[in-house]
Amino acid sequence: PSQKELLTLNDVRLDAYGISYKRLPTGSFEIWVGSKTSGAWQMVVDTSMHYKYTFYNIADGLPIDWVCPYKADEDILFATSRNGMLRFIYPEELTTLMNDTTQDYSSLKGFFDIADFPKNSNDKAVTAFCYHPDTSLIALDFQVNAIPMSDSIPNGNPFKTLDLGRINTISKSKHSRSVLIGADDGLVVVNKLDKKNREYPVPLLTLRGVSIGLDSTLWYGDEPIDDRVFTVPYSLNNIKVELASSYCDNGHRAQYAWRFKHSHDTLLTHWSSQNTISLSNLREGEYQLVVVARNVHNQQSNRVLVNLRVLPPWYRTWWAYIAYAIMVVAITYLIIQYNTRRLKEQNKRLEEIVKDRTREVVEQKEHIEHILTDIKASINYAQRIQQALLPSKEILSEYVPKHFIVFHPRDVVSGDFYWAAKVNNWFIITVADCTGHGVPGALMSMLGISFLNEIVRKNEVLSSAMVLNKLRQSVIEALKQTGKQNEQKDGMDMSMVAFNIDTQECLWAGANNPLYLVRRGKPTRSDVIENCEGCRVHEFESNYIKEYKGDKMPVAIHAIMEEYTSHRIMLQKGDRLFLFSDGYADQFGGPEHRKFMAKNFKNLIARTSLLPIDEQGYEIDAMFQQWKDYDGSDYEQIDDVTVLGFEV
Known part of the structure; x- marks a missing residue:
């Protein structure tokens, strides 16, 4: 019959590799054309022979090399060189996946995704495919597989012995x-492909021979082996077991594997077509070698057992061990006799030495105890002196009735101190942290208290910044500090408040240490605007903290020797001021053995400021003890701790 040209597609130019089509619900036909190097073309032709086409390539999920379309029932699958089967995701499917029914899918472009068909084949090349509703056929990596469509699990058993190179086409008749x-190496017709299990020949395994050493034959099939045990001298511990099997299926011969029975390794060795088993350096003992063979369909043969007995070397025989035991006993006896005599002589000498040393140790112990008693007495006396120099509770209560002090020296005497004085209508109060702790820190603290008494009480210097400037000069002169390299830079960090009892005006200055001002309510605009260098506002639920940061200079010689900054603060009734050293925030403890940290200390101050001032001091002190002694851990206190708070 004559042929009629229905449609000419001049725009589609590619090295075509497979074509497939399906009819759409609209009556149009969707045609897919694959290629060896250029991706795939999708063409939709309507009943009026109008068409539109779309090209897809690696950007749409296709591999860089060949792709071939195949029809599978009412769908089309795409065979690839490395990703198994792919399926095309249509734009209308994308709107369903995105759960967005308002999207106009006509503007979208589909893409290719891995199809889970057949199962466990996503990393294999598909070179040919033949669909059938019951059992389809597919070529995966040069091997034909049958695919039951009920579970889509590939089964290559019927084609195990088929070796034709690359499979190019598979065709299955509907009636036969x-x-x-068809493959690169020929064409094969497979008959009687049905669901019945085919019987395959099982290999018959036989033992051909057993030899030891270089070429000493123990057995060569000349007589029944039965339960025979082959005895192997240790010096000839190089055993070869030769196997044989007449199995051959289309060029595929039997494979062998073995293991030792009753050994820790219950698995067979790797399967190999090598029919010789080589064993060397076996330790003496009884061995039973279990050998099996299998055909290309993984059906195993009968088992062959080889019993071996490896004799020990002469130095591991029973009479050798008896000789070793006799030698050990004799040598041990001689050593014991020699050491007994030597130890008796040494004991006599040691007894004399011990008597002399004991007498010396007792004398030294008594001398050290006497010195320690004197030192403890001196330190306790220094503690009483330091306590006497600190301001009494009566002085503080007279001018700041609402106050508390948390004071915990790390040692008997402290490197922290607090000091207060009233001059005219000004009340000056400070908390200082001296370099070091214990006795050195205490000496530094008494030096600081002495200078403060002279500067404030005697010379009536009332500005906090001026007091720190003069105190720094006095410390430098007293300790003869010059700022030379490797010179001790002992000094102190301080936070000092001077406030007018009548006007509530407050002058504050700090050397490394900050000042916390806690005020109830929410911060006003003036609180936020009234900002200074190093001043921050921290807002909480019922109050807020204005944090004034001190100058980054200690009260001592330093690389920066500028004047201390004076901060003028107008206090309100109910305001609470807090001066403290860094020992509280730096204390280790808690469930994770970490520092308490300044942030937690700030939150603690804000939370407890809602309590009366004396209860607040109790809560802060209790939290320190709870943190340090968390869950009975009793962490060591690492620094002196001082927290002073008072309410205006």
Whole structure:
């Protein structure tokens, strides 16, 4: 019959590799054309022979090399060189996946995704495919597999012995059970492909021979082996077991594997077509070698057992061990006799030495105890002196009735101190942290208290910044500090408040240490605007903290020797001021053995400021003890701790 040209597609130019089509619900036809190097073309042709086409490539999920379309029932699958089967995701499917029904899918472009068909084949090349509703056929990596469509699990058993190179096409007749398979190396017709299990020949395994050493034959099939045990001298511990099997299926011969029975390794060795088992350096003992063979369909043969007995070397025989035991006993006896005599002589000498040393140790112990008693007495006396120099509770209560002090020296005497004085209508109060702790820190603290008494009480210097400037000069002169390299830079960090009892005006200055001002309510605009260098506002639920940061200079010689900054603060009734050293925030403890940290200390101050001032001091002190002694851990206190708070 004559042929009629229905449609000419001049715009589609590619090295075509497979074509497939399906009819759409609209009556149009969707045609897919694959290629060896250029991706795939999708063409939709309507009943009026109008068409539109779309090109897809690696950007749309296709591999860089060949792709071939195949029809599978009402769908089309795409065979690839490395990703198994792919399926095309249509734009209308994308709107469903995105759960967005308002999206106009006509503006979208589909893409290719891995199809889970057949199962466990996503990393294999598909070179040919033949669909059938019951059992389809597919070529995966040069091997034909049958695919039951009920579970889509590939089964290559019927084609195990088929070796034709690259499979290019598979054709299955609807009425015949024959399958035609075309490949690079020929064409094969497979008959009687059905669901019945085919019987495959099982290999018959036999033992050909057993030899030891270089070429000493123990057995060569000349007589029944039965339960025979082969005895192997240790010096000839190089055993070869030769196997044989007449199995051969289309060029595929039997494979062998073995293991030792009753050994820790219950698995067989790797399967190999090598029919010789080599064993060397076996330790003496009884061995039973279990050998099996299998055909290409993984059906195993009968088992062959080889019993071996490896004799020990002469130095591991029973009479050798008896000789070793006799030698050990004799040598041990001689050593014991020699050491007994030597130890008796040494004991006599040691007894004399011990008597002399004991007498010396007792004398030294008594001398050290006497010195320690004197030192403890001196330190306790220094503690009483330091306590006497600190301001009494009566002085503080007279001018700041609402106050508390948390004071915990790390040692008997402290490197922290607090000091207060009233001059005219000004009340000056400070908390200082001296370099070091214990006795050195205490000496520094008494030096600081002495200078403060002279500067404030005697010379009536009332500005906090001026007091720190003069105190720094006095410390430098007293300790003869010059700022030279490797010179001790002992000094102190301080936070000092001077406030007018009548006007509530407050002058504050700090050397490294800050000042916390806690005020109830929410911060006003003036609180936020009234900002200074190093001043921050921290807002909480019922109050807020204005944090004034001190100058980054200690009261001592330093690389920066500028004047201390004076901060003028107008206090309100109910305001609470807090001066403190860094010992509280730096204390280790808690569930994770970490520092308490300044942030937690700030939150603690804000939370407890809602309590009366004396209860607040109790809570802060209790939290320190709870943190340090968390869950009975009793962490060591690492620094002196001082927290002073008072309410205006």
